[in-house]
Amino acid sequence: MDTVKTRVAINKYSASIIIAACLAIAVTLFSATTVYAAQQAVVKASSDVIKINKRKNIRIVYDVSRNDQAAGIGKAFYYARGLIEAYRDMGVTPKDLNISIVVRGAAAYWLLKPGAYQMQVSDIFAFNPNEKVVEELIDLGVSVEICNLTMKSKGWKPEDILPGVKRVHDGYTRVIDLQQQGYAHLVF
Numbered sequence: 001m002d003t004v005k006t007r008v009a010i011n012k013y014s015a016s017i018i019i020a021a022c023l024a025i026a027v028t029l030f031s032a033t034t035v036y037a038a039q040q041a042v043v044k045a046s047s048d049v050i051k052i053n054k055r056k057n058i059r060i061v062y063d064v065s066r067n068d069q070a071a072g073i074g075k076a077f078y079y080a081r082g083l084i085e086a087y088r089d090m091g092v093t094p095k096d097l098n099i100s101i102v103v104r105g106a107a108a109y110w111l112l113k114p115g116a117y118q119m120q121v122s123d124i125f126a127f128n129p130n131e132k133v134v135e136e137l138i139d140l141g142v143s144v145e146i147c148n149l150t151m152k153s154k155g156w157k158p159e160d161i162l163p164g165v166k167r168v169h170d171g172y173t174r175v176i177d178l179q180q181q182g183y184a185h186l187v188f
Helices: 002-048 075-089 105-111 114-121 131-139 148-154 171-180
Strands: 058-064 097-103 143-147 166-168 184-187
Touching: 058 075, 058 171, 075 097, 075 131, 097 105, 097 171, 105 114, 105 143, 105 148, 131 143, 143 148, 143 171, 148 166, 166 171, 171 184
Parallel strands: 058 097, 058 184, 097 143, 143 166
Antiparallel strands: none
16 A cells, blocks of 8 residues: 555656656747747847948037036936947947037036036035046047137136046037038037
8 A cells, every 4th residue: 555655656746747847848948939039020120220331430519508417417428428339339439430529608517627616506515427427438539628718708717627628719610610521410
């Protein structure tokens, strides 16, 4: 009798193992099929996406005058960084991009060093959230430029401006000049 109970228990145990193994195989096959189908959908979708043609000497000018923010920094800086990443995803390196960000008017204070920034926003504890992204953009070869007329109207001096930022006579003529050199014009 004990032998019969043992055989039944072993058979139930074996059946459980076999069922579990079959389920594992089925899940694996289903997962592999699902992953393969998803990969094929991505390949098909990416073949439907229009690709860029120009991959060298891409020229963009950001015309920045509005004090709009995105993710806690100046919106134009946020989108410039995103544009560089988008091109990088398509195999275009930052050295193949010629990007100028011309900042004037209400947005110009984004380019101030800490002391001048604190005076501008009337908060001695404030920090310029754009300082790091400006440095990163300059390191990537972006020309970050400030309108000298805006600086004069605000009473700022060259020593008030973040390192690496270039001064241009005025924002309008700089943007027009870059447009005439074939730069795509993005307004912020």
